[in-house]
Amino acid sequence: MKKTISILNDPGFEKKDQILDVAEALFSKHGFDGVSIRSLAKQANINIAMVSYYFGSKENLYIAVIERKMVTIRQYLTEAFPNGGNAWDKLYYIIDRYVDRMVDNRSFMNIVFTEVASENREHIVDFLSKRLADNQEAFGGLIVEGIKSGHFREVDPQLAIMSIIGPLKLYVSNPFMVKKMMNENTIEGCYSSVHRDRMKAHLKDLMTRFLKP
Amino acid sequence: MKKTISILNDPGFEKKDQILDVAEALFSKHGFDGVSIRSLAKQANINIAMVSYYFGSKENLYIAVIERKMVTIRQYLTEAFPNGGNAWDKLYYIIDRYVDRMVDNRSFMNIVFTEVASENREHIVDFLSKRLADNQEAFGGLIVEGIKSGHFREVDPQLAIMSIIGPLKLYVSNPFMVKKMMNENTIEGCYSSVHRDRMKAHLKDLMTRFLKP
DNA sequence: CAAATTTAAACAAACGTTTAATTAATGTGC
DNA sequence: GCACATTAATTAAACGTTTGTTTAAATTTG
Numbered sequence: 001m002k003k004t005i006s007i008l009n010d011p012g013f014e015k016k017d018q019i020l021d022v023a024e025a026l027f028s029k030h031g032f033d034g035v036s037i038r039s040l041a042k043q044a045n046i047n048i049a050m051v052s053y054y055f056g057s058k059e060n061l062y063i064a065v066i067e068r069k070m071v072t073i074r075q076y077l078t079e080a081f082p083n084g085g086n087a088w089d090k091l092y093y094i095i096d097r098y099v100d101r102m103v104d105n106r107s108f109m110n111i112v113f114t115e116v117a118s119e120n121r122e123h124i125v126d127f128l129s130k131r132l133a134d135n136q137e138a139f140g141g142l143i144v145e146g147i148k149s150g151h152f153r154e155v156d157p158q159l160a161i162m163s164i165i166g167p168l169k170l171y172v173s174n175p176f177m178v179k180k181m182m183n184e185n186t187i188e189g190c191y192s193s194v195h196r197d198r199m200k201a202h203l204k205d206l207m208t209r210f211l212k213p
Numbered sequence: 214m215k216k217t218i219s220i221l222n223d224p225g226f227e228k229k230d231q232i233l234d235v236a237e238a239l240f241s242k243h244g245f246d247g248v249s250i251r252s253l254a255k256q257a258n259i260n261i262a263m264v265s266y267y268f269g270s271k272e273n274l275y276i277a278v279i280e281r282k283m284v285t286i287r288q289y290l291t292e293a294f295p296n297g298g299n300a301w302d303k304l305y306y307i308i309d310r311y312v313d314r315m316v317d318n319r320s321f322m323n324i325v326f327t328e329v330a331s332e333n334r335e336h337i338v339d340f341l342s343k344r345l346a347d348n349q350e351a352f353g354g355l356i357v358e359g360i361k362s363g364h365f366r367e368v369d370p371q372l373a374i375m376s377i378i379g380p381l382k383l384y385v386s387n388p389f390m391v392k393k394m395m396n397e398n399t400i401e402g403c404y405s406s407v408h409r410d411r412m413k414a415h416l417k418d419l420m421t422r423f424l425k426p
Numbered sequence: 427c428a429a430a431t432t433t434a435a436a437c438a439a440a441c442g443t444t445t446a447a448t449t450a451a452t453g454t455g456c
Numbered sequence: 457g458c459a460c461a462t463t464a465a466t467t468a469a470a471c472g473t474t475t476g477t478t479t480a481a482a483t484t485t486g
Contacts, residue, residue, distance in 0.1 A: 015431090029330075029331060029332075030246070030331060030333070031244045031246060031247065031331075032247070033243070033244060033246035033247040034244065034245070034246040034247075034331070034333075036474080036475065036476085037475080037476060037477085038474085038475080038476090046432085047431095047432055047433055047434085048433095048476090048477090049432075049433070049434090049477080049478080049479090050431085050432075050433095051476090051477090052476080052477060052478075053431080053432085057476075057477075058475095058476060058477090110330075113387065116387065116389050116390060117242075117323075117386060117387050117388070117389060118242060118243060118244075118247070119242075119389060120243070120247075125389070129389060129390070129393070132390065133393065136394075156411075156415070158394045158395070159380075159411070159412075159415045161394075162380040162383050162384065162394070163376070163379075163380050163415075163419055165379075165380075165383060166376075166378075166379030166380030166381070166382065166383040166384075167372075167375040167376050167378075167379030167380070168379070169379065169382075169383060170375050170378060170379040170382060171375065171379075173330060174326065174329065174330050175330070176329050176330060176332060176338070176342060177329065177342070177345065180342070180346065181349075181371045181374075181375070182371070198369075198372070199372075202369070202372045202376075205423075206376055206419070206423055209422040209423050210418075210419055210422050210423070228465090249440075249441065249442085250441080250442060250443085251440080251441080251442090259466090260465095260466060260467055260468080261442090261443090261467095262443080262444080262445090262466075262467070262468090263465085263466075263467095264442090264443090265442080265443055265444075266465075266466085270442075270443075271441095271442060271443090427486105428485100428486090429484105429485085429486085430483100430484080430485070430486095431482100431483075431484065431485080432481105432482080432483065432484080433480100433481085433482070433483080434479105434480100434481090434482095435478105435479085435480090435481100436477105436478085436479075436480100437476100437477075437478070437479085438475100438476100438477090438478100439474105439475080439476085439477100440473100440474085440475065440476095441472105441473075441474065441475070442471100442472100442473085442474095443470105443471075443472090443473100444469105444470085444471065444472100445468105445469085445470075445471080446467105446468100446469090446470100447466105447467085447468090447469100448465100448466080448467070448468100449464105449465080449466070449467085450463105450464080450465070450466085451462100451463085451464070451465085452461105452462080452463075452464085453460100453461085453462075453463090454459105454460085454461080454462095455458105455459095455460090455461105456457100456458090456459090
């Protein structure tokens with residue numbers, strides 16, 4: 001027995017997480033079908049049988065990758081929203097948080113968007129699209145409120161949401177393109193605090209000009 | 214021999230194009246590795262050996278899908294640009310055209326973005342990213358010009374480009390999401406002239422507010 | 427010792443591709 | 457226009473690999 005019997009750790013926690021980390025990165029880059037158990041095992045320095053041992057199957061591993069991050073995403077959603085401030089303050093706040101979350105979880109977000117677009121595994125698609133909808137409603141509700149309170153002009157909330165998520169998704173899911181646009185040599189450089197802040201400032205500026213009456 | 218020997222048609226033109234049509238749709242939705250020759254042959258109503266017969270290999274078929282559409286894309290780029298009009302007119306014109314092109318070639322654009330993001334096949338990535346860069350420079354040059362002429366305020370051209378392409382890419386590559394947002398039941402409904410025009414109007418509105426001094 | 431982990435080997439199924447035989451279409455000489 | 461040779465198109469079957477998964481033995485751990 002290698003496992004540490006602890007209330008804090010699941011059995012096999014470290015190795016499972018090590019596999020999940022590699023799996024997330026690979027699934028994000030090459031898609032479900034583009035990742036073989038053997039290549040994954042090689043990169044994670046494990047025997048190919050360990051995937052079945054820990055997760056049962058490749059599809060279960062894929063689901064496990066998603067569910068692990070879903071816990072994090074759910075925490076985001078239940079986080080306390082700042083009470084004070086008007087619609088503008090709330091919008092700026094949520095943009096800041098959203099950029100950080102998307103950048104920090106960009107591998108995962110890639111998997112989510114790809115999975116939802118492919119419509120291959122119905123139950124996963126349903127599950128993920130609900131979570132995406134929750135996220136978008138956070139923006140949507142904010143914009144509707146802002147319009148009601150008179151802080152924002154009357155815009156189509158859904159197009160407003162797309163104007164935030166669109167550029168941000170482009171930023172986190174196309175490092176090759178972004179590298180060129182940002183004049184950076186490494187992928188990490190693209191997501192340094194400099195460019196993050198640049199994106200935050202831009203999205204806030206863009207939405208300010210778009211929403212102000 | 215079935216082929217019609219004609220200057221207008223390549224030998225086997227119709228069947229090749231029939232295979233390419235199905236291949237483009239499937240590669241777009243499931244990715245290169247997600248498409249098997251057998252499933253493709255079934256959907257295209259051909260024998261599995263026909264892919265090798267016409268294209269040599271699966272990867273060559275993939276390249277053929279890309280190259281076929283590249284001819285169309287190149288035509289777009291060499292099209293005459295309207296001479297009259299100021300920076301605003303040109304911007305509105307190019308947005309209208311770009312939305313139509315992206316929507317009409319959405320399967321292909323999906324393949325392009327996925328391929329560039331995966332960085333799997335270096336020579337294809339290089340080739341495609343150059344074409345993408347050309348497209349983006351069309352926007353970029355326009356914005357820089359507009360700033361110089363005083364029609365636009367001084368913005369970061371690259372972030373401006375991302376603000377156009379981002380929402381548009383979201384629109385054409387996530388029909389599942391868009392179906393919900395647009396309250397449409399079918400994918401075709403999402404790309405009807407109604408929603409196309411809606412997207413055009415929105416992007417023009419968005420950029421107007423973003424760029425006006 | 428006993429239970430959990432790790433391993434190498436083997437499994438059937440699916441993969442891309444090739445083969446050899448068959449069918450369909452065209453060109454040629456008359 | 458017809459028979460025949462030729463070339464192209466199409467097929468079913470088989471090829472060798474790679475796939476995800478399982479097995480049974482070996483190793484590590486408590």
